[in-house]
Structures are given as C-alpha cells and as structure tokens.
Amino acid sequence: MTSRIRWFVALVALWSLTPASLAAQGDTARAGVRISLSYDVNSPPGIAVLPVRGGERPITDSVRAILQRDFDYGSRITIVGFNEADLPLVSGTPNFEVFERMNVHGIVQATLTPGGALHVALYDVRTKQPANVDNFPLSSNVLSPAWRQGIHRAADEVERWATGVQGISATRIAFVRNDQIWQVDSDGENATPIRGTAGGRSPAWHPGGQYLAFNVLTDAGSQIALHDVFSGSTSRLTSTTSGTSGSPMFSPDGMTLFYSFGLDRGSDLWALDPFRGGRARRVTAGGGSENISPSFSPDGRRFAFTSGRLINPEVYIADVDGTNVDLLITSGSGDQSYRSNPAWSPDGRQIAFQSMIDSRFQLMVISLQNRAVKALTSESQNEDPSWAPDGRHLVFTSRRSGSDQLWVLDSESGRPRQLTRGSGAAKHGAWSPALKGGSAPTGTLITPDRRER
C-alpha cells in the first residue's frame, strides 16, 4: 500500500521533468518511463559510478565517494571499481561492451548542474540507454550536512531505480551519549548533540521525521519530552513528580504516543495524543509487572512490548487496544529467561529482540510467519535493535569495540559496520524514517500533563 503510493509519487516526479531539461543534460531517457536494470534478482546488480562532472575536482570526488559508499552500505548493489584511464568515454558515452564484460549492469553518471542540483542518469548497460534520470536539489552550502543529505537522497533514489527498494542513506540515527540525545548521519558523519535534550534517554522518531520523543532522566525522575527537530524546541509531555515514565514510541500514523508509566503497582503502557490533546489512557493491564518498550506493527494495529508478567521479562504482542496479549517467543532462545526490546520490522514480517546468553544480550529475529528464531549476533554484548526503513538493516548497541558504540548490521548478510566512535559511550540508537529535508510542520503541539490517574 505504502510502496504503491511511493511508486505513484515517483512516477509523478518523473513526469514533471520536462523533455527540454533532459535534452539539455544530454541523456535521453523518456520521462515517466521506468526501466528496470537487467540483472539476476538473486545477486545484487553491479553498478559503476563514473567520475562526477560539472564541478571542481575535490567536490566532484566527494560526491562520487558519497554515492559509492551509500550504495555499499545499502547492501543491495555491488560497486564495480574500474580504472578510469582504461575506460575512457567514447564520444561522451561509456564503453558499454567493456562494462558488460566486467559484470556491470548499470552505470551512474552524476553531474553538478549550474543551478545547484545533482543531475543523475542511470544507464542500463545491456540496452546502452539511460534507464532513469532525475535532478536532485542540493543545499548551496557545499559539503554541509544538508548538502550531504541531498547527495544521500539521490543515492537512495538510484538504489530504488536499480533494485526496486529505496536506499536508506538519507536518514539519521538518534542516540544517547553523555547524558543527552545526539544524532548521526546513516554513514557515520556529522555526529552532533541535539540542544535542549539534556538527560535524554530512549529517543523515538515521529514517522514524519520532524519530532523526537524521549524520556528525560533527572534528579526528579523520568518524564517524557518531545523535541521539534525543525524548530529546535523541546516540551514536556508528562509532568508528575512521582513515578517513572519511559520508552516512548510513536504509532505508524504519528498520531499516538505509547509510553510506559509506573507509580505504585508496576509499569503499564499508556497512550496519549501529543498533537490533539485529550487524556492519556492506559493500554496494558500488567497486574503490577513491568510493561515497557513498545514497538508497533507497520499497519498500526498491533504492538510488541516487553513484560515481566510471567516472572521473567519476555516479549509479547497485543492488539493496539491492549487486548489479545500473546507471548511471542515460547521456544528457548538464550540460556536465561530474559528477552526484551522488540523492534517490529518495517515490512511487518519479523521482530528483532534481545535475548540473554551467558549474562550478555544477543540480537535475534523471530519470523511472524512460522515463529522461527534466528540469532543475529554472538560476539560481545549486543542490544537495543532499531530497524532502518528498508527492513533489512538494524542499528544496535555493541560492546565489541571495547566500549558501547552503535553498530549497523545487515540482517541478511550478517555484515556489521561501526557507526559511532570515540568520545563517550553511545546507546539507545533509533533509526529515522527517510528524511525529506525541511517539510512543513504537521501539527500544533499541546503539552499539558493529561494522564488519567
């Protein structure tokens, strides 16, 4: 459903390109026609990225390096390297025959335009024609984080052209370091603290990418706050002086915030609407146990959560109104009875979680189709999984480098990469949705404490 909408939007975007602008760029793909690359779907298509044209050398080299790295981190494309001197352009076009013998299926030619955009053409090596072309606006502040995000958006779209799945490089990961919330680009660049988030823990992105909810742990306890990424303002959503709030999570439609609240009798999940007001309502009936760490199914009709209702912490799923609670993992997975921190995959088919083995957490996924459990990690301690929008990569906290840092795992190949380094432990990684870059605000924030007691 969502992908169909995205597909339609992409078509409209392509139609909007005028034939004149395309001709001016010297490539000839017909707007509105989307041609898939010819390649075996079981092996990633080989892509060669030509030197970028239309700008100064250090800048064009940066653009090319960012594109190649984004394709590599996306795990769905094989970058084919080549010696430029060996493969000169023949009358302005690539030497398709040679590239085809090198197992290259598509060739990316990017050009910085005088208007400050990145023009990108993807050639199908077999047809020798541009399969897709588009212009991607860039920030005028060259090499700035916003400019880099523009390059990432181009890379993500090329990945969609080549594989049918949009890339994940135009995203950020929010996390906790040195007692506040930070964010870092998906490729590990631009790690920066977010002002106004002191004491922040457990950040969660709004699906629109504009807000971060998190809990604030101070001497006075733990409360839920909402940070507007665009305006930089932070407001409290809960304000009681007694009791503990934690683990906020937005519903997929962005209209409801689940969070845990505990006072006298364990902790339950509560729901509030941070944009339209109204009283918070209790969702779970945990009977005095911990009920925390919610994660929604992509259709918003169910959620997974951690509960200690049967002595030890386990992962459960329930309908969004709190009914039909079901123990998710019944077979043994780990040598101790401790499973927690579920993360429902964006494709809805599996749930990642952590399971304790030998007093340390390891990441696992369980299929919702047959409840088969698969271990994702075994080295050091690994916890707090959060899915990338592609439903394939996960960010998590690992101690494998000696201190707690964020790592990214390709859940299909098992390939890890370190995302954060140095200067203090990093934890509680939360992968953002695809970031459009400065879209309009989606609602008016009303922020009194509205919990029913």
Place this chain on the structure above:
Amino acid sequence: MTLRVRSFALLAIAAVTLSGCRGKPETTPEPMPPAGPSGPTGEMSTPARPMNPGPTAAEIEAARADSVRRVEAVRNTLTQPIHFDYDADEIRPDARAVLEAKLPILLANRQVRLRISGHTDERGSDEYNLALGQRRAAAARRFLETRGVDPSRIDIVSFGEERPVGMGASETAWASNRRDEFEIVAGAETRTVPSQ
C-alpha cells in the same frame, strides 16, 4: 543539588537536637563565673567554687558528642539502603529489619518526608531496569505504609541502572546496586529520637 539539600537537612537536625540537649541539664545553672584570669589589679578574685555548678566544658562536649552520635544514628537509620534479589522487588528479611528500624522514627516525627529511589544492577535492559527500580521503591513505600506511615510523606522515583554504587561486572557489585536509597527531603527539624 540533592546533596546540598541533604546536608542542609542534616545540619538542621544537628542544630535543633543540640540546642534541645543543651537546655536539658538538671537545674537552671547560675550564671557562669567568668572563666580565665581576673583583672590585672588582682583586687578581688574569689576563687570559691559556685554552689551549683553548670556543666563543665567536658560535660558539654560529651553531651554534644552524644547528641551528634544520636543524630547520626537517626540519619543512618532513616537513610540506610535496602537490597534486593535479582529481578525482584520482594522485601528480603534483612531489608525488613532495616525498614522496621526506620518505623519508630517515622511514626514519632510526622513532619519527616522521605524520597525512596529504586536502583538496579547493570544487567537487563535499560528500560526494563527503569521500571524495575520504580517497583522496588514502591515496595518499600508499601511496606512502611502498611505499618502506619502516611504514603503521602514518601515520594518514590527510579534511576534504573544509571547510578551504580558498586562498579564492575561482579556479583558483589551487582548485589550492592540492587537497592533502594532513602533520602530525607523535609521535616529535618525533628528531635524526637525514640529510645530502643
């Protein structure tokens, strides 16, 4: 900040209790003669001892020290932490004794307000431990409430695994971190110290 509040509270307890003790000696003492050497003329220093002497400096010091000890004891009793088993909020027998020792002080000094903070060891998820700490703090408050302490005098809060007192990944460190801490937040002007 919290520390400052706590030490202020202690000072207040000490001051009030001391003044209370100092007023205590048997009968009203006569004005003390000026201590030290008399005037330079030496005309009429009367070295005769007063009939009804006040406490000597040593006695005052002893009373003061005793009072400080008792204030310390009250403070220690009220703030002594209790400990828990792994992933549990049950009040263990050793914790029960610690809580029961606080009871007479709390019942005799109704102006005293406490804040109980629940803590966990580093194992387990951060979010689970935040909730578990709350359950531990609530368990201690419930224990005191069922024995007559008005629960509105006790705030409860959790810091999960964020504020360990024992470092390292050992059972000793973990056991020391699975605890409730008790902080005197108000009513520190108490001076009633029930005798055992």
